[in-house]
Amino acid sequence: MDDLERELRQGLLRLPAPPGLKRKIMARKRALDAEKTHRRVVFWQRLAASIVLCGAVGGGVTWHNVQEQRKGEAARQQVMMALRIAGRALDQVNAQLAARDSRQ
């Protein structure tokens, strides 16, 4: 090691950190932590709200579908009943016609 290198080693000692550097770092860290916590809370709130909304919409759609199915079933029953009544009426007409034919 020559003189220049020795001088460099002596001349390039670590400088003292500026006063308040650590305080500033810790303050920024606290601010970032608080922001991160706030962001996390907002994220969970939004997620919860989204889940509730999805549940409500999904429930609504399901309820609507069930109602439609029930209405469809009731309409089918009514149609079946009407067909049965009509069938019975036709049978009676048929029987009366057959009786008349036999009398003649």
Added chain:
Amino acid sequence: MSLDWQPDFEQLVDEHQSMVFSLAFRMTGDRGLAEEIAQDVFLELDRNLGRIESPEHALNWLRRVTMNRSADALRRQRVRGIDLWVEMDENHGAIFEERSSPLGSRLEGLLATLPSPQRAALVLRYQEGLTPDEIAATLESPLATVKSNLQRGLKLLRAKAESRLKEYIRGT
């Protein structure tokens, strides 16, 4: 590697703030910018604290990230057309003179005139006492490049010192 080592952020700041600030200041030549870099480096350390495995790892990580951040800052300033070291010659020489010998501050002034890769290698070599292998790992550069930067930097520095410091050296 100490397996049960638990990083304590505040303690790491206490231990390494001087090293981080010195590296950033000697690379950028701007006290305000160096302080900003130091803050950013420690906040990045806080974000990556879970990955730090030992005190040595923390020290090397801080050196590497500080050098990267300083290089980025220099690059940004160059793009904006600002030469920080010109400002340093004018404004910051006084800071060195306050705490170091006149020869030391002259050497720092001369170091400031070197290209940044050579300055980075020399600062790590003489401020941090790293070997060329360790410098190569810190700067993520090939060993041959680091050795070349050290040799060229020293040669350039010697030439500048001989012409500028001849009078002082003769006097001592």
